[in-house]
Amino acid sequence: MSQEIAEKHNLKDLELSYSTILKEVGEDATREGLQKTPHRAAKALNFLTKGYAENPADILKSAMFKEEYSQMVVVKDIEVYSLCEHHLLPFFGKAHIAYIPNGYIVGLSKLPRVVDAFARRLQVQERLTNEIRDCIQSTLKPMGVAVVVECSHLCMQMRGVQKQNSVTTTSAFTGEFLKETTRKEFISLISSRLH
Numbered sequence: 001m002s003q004e005i006a007e008k009h010n011l012k013d014l015e016l017s018y019s020t021i022l023k024e025v026g027e028d029a030t031r032e033g034l035q036k037t038p039h040r041a042a043k044a045l046n047f048l049t050k051g052y053a054e055n056p057a058d059i060l061k062s063a064m065f066k067e068e069y070s071q072m073v074v075v076k077d078i079e080v081y082s083l084c085e086h087h088l089l090p091f092f093g094k095a096h097i098a099y100i101p102n103g104y105i106v107g108l109s110k111l112p113r114v115v116d117a118f119a120r121r122l123q124v125q126e127r128l129t130n131e132i133r134d135c136i137q138s139t140l141k142p143m144g145v146a147v148v149v150e151c152s153h154l155c156m157q158m159r160g161v162q163k164q165n166s167v168t169t170t171s172a173f174t175g176e177f178l179k180e181t182t183r184k185e186f187i188s189l190i191s192s193r194l195h
């Protein structure tokens with residue numbers, strides 16, 4: 001099956017599932033406002049999980065450059081939109097990434113794309129954080145990688161405990177960032193509000 005046909009096939013199955021969901025929540029799936037909802041919802045979910053079809057390591061490899069620069073490179077405030085795998089509800093916030101080059105640097109726009117490739121899957125924030133770190137470490141092989149992710153989870157905010165303003169922070173480090181001084185420098189860089 002070609003990828004395009006497989007996608008259409010997948011979309012049809014998702015549409016049927018969403019029609020069932022509409023009925024199960026007590027809706028009339030045939031009323032005007034809902035007629036195209038299964039189609040729209042299927043397309044939306046397809047988009048929100050398109051990371052499964054992407055290879056984050058290849059994204060990095062497509063823009064690696066030999067360079068002598070050996071200071072910390074920090075990209076902060078990268079937007080994160082993902083879906084929690086326990087409730088299929090969104091969690092969203094910011095990711096901050098740093099690495100210390102070891103002969104190679106990477107095109108800066110590739111780091112947000114790596115975040116997206118992992119975030120556009122069903123996730124937990126802890127695994128998302130580790131996957132970003134591991135991908136950069138194994139592909140770019142820098143002296144160290146640091147990843148901090150701060151997200152709000154709608155599964156907490158809209159239901160259950162309803163701690164409206166709580167933010168979950170996760171972090172993952174390798175190499176030089178396992179040293180407290182390097183990690184502190186990174187944390188102070190991402191904490192400053194000066195742009």
Ligand SMILES: [Zn+2]
Nearest residue numbers: 084086087155
């Ligand atoms: Zn959840």
